[in-house]
Amino acid sequence: MRVKGEHEIYCCGARVSISEKSVEVLSEPMIEYCPLHEALYGAKKIDVEAVRKSVELKIAGFGFCCGNRAFDDKPIVAYGASEMMRVWLEKGLIDCAVVVCEGAGTVITANGRLVQAIGARLTGIVRTSPIPEIIQKIRSEGGIVLDGKSAIIDQVKGVKKALDLGFRRVAVSVAGFKSKAISDIRRFEAEMKADVLIFSVCNTCVGRADVGHIAKADVVCASASKIIQEEIG
Template sequence: MSEHIIEMAKALVKVKDGMIEVLIKPTIRHCPLRNDLYGFEEENHKTVEKVLRRHIEEFGMYGPNRVLESDQKPVSFGASEIIVDAMTEGLVDAAVVVCEGAGTVIITRPEVLQAVGAHMTGLISTEPIKEIQDGLKQKGCLLLDKQCTIDQVEGYIMAVEAGFRKIVVTITGHKASEAKRLQELGEISGVKPVVVSVHNTGISVEEAETLSDYCDIVWACASKQVREIVGKRSKLQIGISIPVFGMTQAGKQLILNRALHFEDGLIIHRASLPYTPIEKQPEPLM
């Protein structure tokens, strides 16, 4: 028996023992990325339910039969795809991420990272699922604890203590202060993390300022503040409808490494950033 609270399309959702309950309906009306992935032109509580049901049925998410290895890359410039390619090239040796049923996890194998991260979205809280925890451990992962604590700063500390030196840490925009703390700890330990911020819809001006100061890569999601504050300070943008902003040389390296591995065509040219044609953005920007 386990309960998981997540955000999807800015809807608040509870998944408990395979049952899905939309607690607060989505405030995002249209997301180009979700439209491409799932074919929904307009979001509502039914679309959220359908996507989560698909995740449960196809990938075993939120249950004991969760898929823990994958080589599929459904998102062109998603966080897991960028980190997986960096791990494959030896630019990263450990990623501190979150997984339902496990909480904060340190992953070292690309195929495991892709399975965990490809469809994970806005995990707020989660409860233990023994099969997921055991499966991750069997695949060489480190778990912060058995209680499913989500604490990315402590996850980074554990990764450093385990001997890793090229560490990526994912955070969410509403926990922007973690980015500052991670960089401070990197200065102390001599192991500078690459900090990437995902799930940024609805963040404040202050949070966007913090992300721009302390993150290496930031996903725009449906955030007006990220586009206006982070985007203007970025050094590189990849993607248009859901821009991904590289803020540092380390961030640029990981993004360009993903471009190197990307099999479809790309155009790279000089531009003032951000480049966000209004007709291609999510609605509404928050």
């Protein structure tokens, strides 16, 4: 598998740079153990090397950040964001979902299987760059890429785009390090007569300044954040 472009993600609270040249862990992980991480990648102790190896396994095994990325819609966990959004879409509880995919950025889709195929093994994507094959696959499955030229990640603009397309019951995932987007979405939700279900994800690294924004979400994944567990529950 060959990485295309440049990408930056959070994994176990560590910031990771992924490029055609290398996988580089830019900061120390914020956790020492994760049962899901062990189940998926076999690491009993989380350190810089374990983070790097898990990202490399994701690249080698699933084409993460590669042109031949796997789009497997099998559920990974029982109550993950993508798993829940897929069910909501298939049961007609929401009209579309606004999610993030590496190589594409913000994606809008009413296809529950695509939501799961995108999000099954993702962790928080800080930034990404366009990968034409991924964008083409998403579009072929009924997904709308917010900006195929830049692969921008902007969940606020993604929700606005979904509403402009005529969707009214919209679910959106917002990473903890972009928590202000939650307040921004709530601000225009009523004005546009929409019903936006906000799923707050990837919260391991959040600070207390993020709590006020995250508290406005409908569903909050605490991740490994003691702050979220104490302040929100």
